[in-house]
Amino acid sequence: MDPSCARLKEARIRAGFGDATAAARRFGWTAPTYLAHENGSRGFSVERATEYGRAFKVSASWLLTGEGSPPDLTIRLSGYVGAGAIIYLADESGDLGAAEEIEIPGSAFREYAAFKVRGNSLYPAYRDGEIVFARKTGGPPGDHINRECIVHTDDGRSYLKTLIPGSADGRFTLLSFNAPPMPDQRVLSAAPVEWAQRSWHPSATVA
Helix, strand or coil, X not given: CCHHHHHHHHHHHHCCCCCHHHHHHHHCCCHHHHHHHHHCCCCCCHHHHHHHHHXXXXXXXXXXXXXXXXXXXEEECCEEECHHHEEEECCCCHHHCCCXXXXXXXXXXXXXXXXXXXXXXXCCCCCCCCEEEEECCCECHHHHCCCEEEEEECCCCEEEEEEEECCXXXXXXXXXXXXXXXXXXXXXXXXXXXXXXXXXXXXXXXX
């Protein structure tokens, strides 16, 4: 396969389109033509590379030649973490900045959800403005005991908490910095925190 076709596929996936046909429809391209360009049965021109690059936020030269390196990913925030480690999903309220986007290193994966910390109620675990990443798809909470997770409870709320066993099966106590424990909660799903984008502060340097 022509390497440019592989880069086109990579660019499409990195731009958040898991399905090639859906990407073609989104940008008004003829699906069979785009699929042929991506699977390598047809090459594509500089003009097409420019169009694809504009859509997927990569350079045409990188698509065609591999020159340079792919840019950082731009992803939309999933929500914000506030006082009490409560998570406010970005699409629940227009004043939470639903359209805010951030850049993350290209080594990260699109299956992560990103949550931005607001305020210093979680200090020293997290500072204001830091980003917490967890898998978009959660799993059984019992699989993540003693891990910090994005948890979804049966009352419809979400939190950034550490899970520990509760007093009965199916119940969990939720822990976080600077907030009282939440005992015996029913947790529907939990997605472990796997990475955090930290802020740099001069006070954190070591002489």
